[in-house]
Amino acid sequence: MTNDQQHAPTATVTTPTDREIHIERVFDAPRDRVFAVYTDPALIPEWWGPRGTTTVVDEMDVRAGGSWRFVMRDPDGGETAFRGTYREISPPERIVQTFEWEGMPGHVSEETATFEDLGERTKVITTSIFHTTEERDGMLGSGMEGGMNETYARLDELLERLADG
């Protein structure tokens, strides 16, 4: 493990408007590889979700109009699920999808992930747009940021394993 991974970079989270969350994070892998990992159902359980959780891909039809649904089990055995629809899949540049937590059905946000080519590294910019400020603030208050940084650190580790492999 390199020094970089011991001190994993944190994501930059900003709120450019009252109903948006903007996240930037750099990964130490080329863009094609990062995009491939984001869109591979077999790899989702390797990185998606905070540490200690187990994620099962129930559905992941990676094409415009296709559905996705991930079931996440926490260390105590509690289960919850997330779902949405892919609106755009433009390899290796952009994924647009909806995002909904089944614990609060009908609160649907739109997420755009843009993959910026930095040569051997990739910047992933994720913008989430909510219908209302209340929904946006609910997401910010949900502990999202800690879980997200753990997810990104797991993604760092997976990308390192794939580079070694």
Added chain:
Amino acid sequence: MTNDQQHAPTATVTTPTDREIHIERVFDAPRDRVFAVYTDPALIPEWWGPRGTTTVVDEMDVRAGGSWRFVMRDPDGGETAFRGTYREISPPERIVQTFEWEGMPGHVSEETATFEDLGERTKVITTSIFHTTEERDGMLGSGMEGGMNETYARLDELLERLADG
């Protein structure tokens, strides 16, 4: 048929922000009745959709978190469908739901219908919030307004039949 129905009132459509559509329409029936018609799966085929279309209720679980899905057949036999999730059902005052046309999956708007008690009449105020201005403008450009006024005129007629019955 009274003179009022021959000259059915048109709905007032405004765009208070760049991602909202606000619609107001008065119906000649008391609030409890109008709310009941909006939430009765057996009555949806009697009024939902423009004239000449036939609507089948595939799913309509009228409770917070419940799903709805309506299949609409046009006069030429073409079929399309609409779906969403109820977020709030507060009789006889408010319904909050998501709305998605399956022809453009993942473009989800949030609709709030508020039923205002005017004694023997009811004002229904519907606010649709979109994630983006483009989605809002797409809805406005879809011929929505004509179809909506036909739907509301069919609702006038159904309410009159129920009052006579």
